Amino acid sequence: MKIDFANLQTQYQKYKLDIDASIHSVLKQSNYIMGDQVKQLEGELSLFTGAKFTITCSNGSDALLLALMAIDIKPGDEIITTPFTFISTAESIASLKAKPIFVDIERDTFNIDANQIEAVITEKTKAIMPVSLFGQPADMQVIQNIAQTHNLKVIIDGAQSFGSKYNDKMDSNLGDISITSFFPSKPFGCYGDGGAVFTNNQEYAEKIKMLRVHGQDKRYYYKYLGIGGRLDTIQAAILKAKLPYFKNELIERENIAKKYKELIKNDIEIPIVKSNRTTSWGQYTIRVKNRDNVQKILKDKNIPTAIYYPIPLHLQECFKYLNHKENNFSVAEETSKCVLSLPMNAFLTEDNISYIAKTLNDI
Ligand SMILES: Cc1ncc(COP(=O)(O)O)c(C=O)c1O
Numbered sequence: 001m002k003i004d005f006a007n008l009q010t011q012y013q014k015y016k017l018d019i020d021a022s023i024h025s026v027l028k029q030s031n032y033i034m035g036d037q038v039k040q041l042e043g044e045l046s047l048f049t050g051a052k053f054t055i056t057c058s059n060g061s062d063a064l065l066l067a068l069m070a071i072d073i074k075p076g077d078e079i080i081t082t083p084f085t086f087i088s089t090a091e092s093i094a095s096l097k098a099k100p101i102f103v104d105i106e107r108d109t110f111n112i113d114a115n116q117i118e119a120v121i122t123e124k125t126k127a128i129m130p131v132s133l134f135g136q137p138a139d140m141q142v143i144q145n146i147a148q149t150h151n152l153k154v155i156i157d158g159a160q161s162f163g164s165k166y167n168d169k170m171d172s173n174l175g176d177i178s179i180t181s182f183f184p185s186k187p188f189g190c191y192g193d194g195g196a197v198f199t200n201n202q203e204y205a206e207k208i209k210m211l212r213v214h215g216q217d218k219r220y221y222y223k224y225l226g227i228g229g230r231l232d233t234i235q236a237a238i239l240k241a242k243l244p245y246f247k248n249e250l251i252e253r254e255n256i257a258k259k260y261k262e263l264i265k266n267d268i269e270i271p272i273v274k275s276n277r278t279t280s281w282g283q284y285t286i287r288v289k290n291r292d293n294v295q296k297i298l299k300d301k302n303i304p305t306a307i308y309y310p311i312p313l314h315l316q317e318c319f320k321y322l323n324h325k326e327n328n329f330s331v332a333e334e335t336s337k338c339v340l341s342l343p344m345n346a347f348l349t350e351d352n353i354s355y356i357a358k359t360l361n362d363i
Contacts, residue, residue: 003352005304006185007345014347015245022241026233035233041240042196048243049172051198053205056231057212060159060181063195064092064129066229067155067177069211070197070204073098073126080120081129081157082112083312084332089131089157090313100322101125102314104329108272110134110285110339113331114142121146127153132161132171134271134308134341135187135279140166140174155179159195160282162188163250167276172198177208182231182239187253187280188246190235252346253281256353260284260342263357283308284344286360291340294363301359306341 004010012019026035038056045054057063073079075097081089083102090100103116110133117128128147130138137156147154156174158164159181164171172178180186182194197208207224210216215224257271257279264270269287273279285308288294298305312332314324326333342356 001302001352001355003303003343003348003356004345005306005343007347008184008189008191010347011345012191015242018241018244019238022237023234026237032233034230035236037233037236037240038231041231041236041243044240044243045172045196045198048246049170049198051170051173051178052200053198053202055197055205055208055212056236057195057197057229058231059193060157060179060183060186060195061088061092062227062229063159063179063181063197064088064155064157065095065227066197066208066211067179068092068096068098068127069224069226070177070199070207071127071153071155076124077126078122078124079127079129079155080112080117080125082131082133082332083314083329084110084309084335085131085133085157085313086159086309087313087316087318088159089129090319093129094319098126099124100313100319102324102329104331105335106139107331107335109136109138109274110271110335111136111138112143114139114146117143117146118150121150121152125150125152127155129155129157131157131159132164133282134285135161135164135282136271136273137161137164137166137171137174137277139274153177159183160186161280162186163246163280165278172196173200176201177204182235187250187282188239188242190238190242192232192235194231194235194239196231249346250280253344254278256344256346256348257281257284259350259353260357263354263361265361268360281344283341285339285341287335287338288340289338291338294360295340297363298356298359303356303359304343307339308341309339310336312336
């Protein structure tokens, strides 16, 4: 049996006619940079998410940077975030010479422990940046209340969670600014690099649009120092062709998660989703003892897995200057030693899932 982790091949074959036609429309028009398809996609994404403004961009990492630049983050400012995430989350903060302030995670959701946030707020704190890790939003109610009380902005790193909801509201429409990534293996991916920034704030939206093209106000007049952060028209065209299928993919991913839950036996810790949230299942991540051994056995049986993430950010060499030590964020550290992500994509068959579950159960 051949099992694919993200299965982009099958996805392309299923939507090929639409995707090819959409790409060809760009080739015919040769409007490769900021073509009509980019604007059209932004309108469609706003309709999908409920966020008033969508500004697409080059990737999720740049989307984070654009969000922080929009709220005017300056050197020395502090942003509270999680150490258990992809590097871009904290990298975006540090690359503006601001300081990532880490808070440990909840064991069950893998997300920032909102109840520990208030303790690290100082007069330098400007924003809270929760990550909807593996798809599930963090405890946004508590985070929004803290932000309101302390006059902080909330920037959601929703790189892995496009389509997820908290209290029935899309993850992309929950923060002062939210972002996502269209990296190919993300729940809603393009076929290269891509990302988007979402906001309901017109001032931020206008600023982000300028920041995306080097801070350009009108042609060759630069109001801000920005970045070269546009989304290619071809990628926009691919996303436009894929969007009508995405709702169904979300349902399929949920069905697959349900089947995993049904079939994986009790002593393996499967992911827990809180009752007021949905997840687009950016990853299906379990906790196992003896991870190396489990991963090897699965690999030998042709089951691909991945480790997100083996080292939390506070222990990464690039953040040595923050002077964190082992045991500073013990839940994140313990988690990074035992997480294992199983194949998750809308095209896994019942046989695939049964085989994966049985192989795991037999270890
Ligand atoms: C949590 C998180 N933030 C940010 C990013 C960055 O997105 P991109 O790879 O599109 O730059 C990713 C991508 O892996 C991510 O998982």
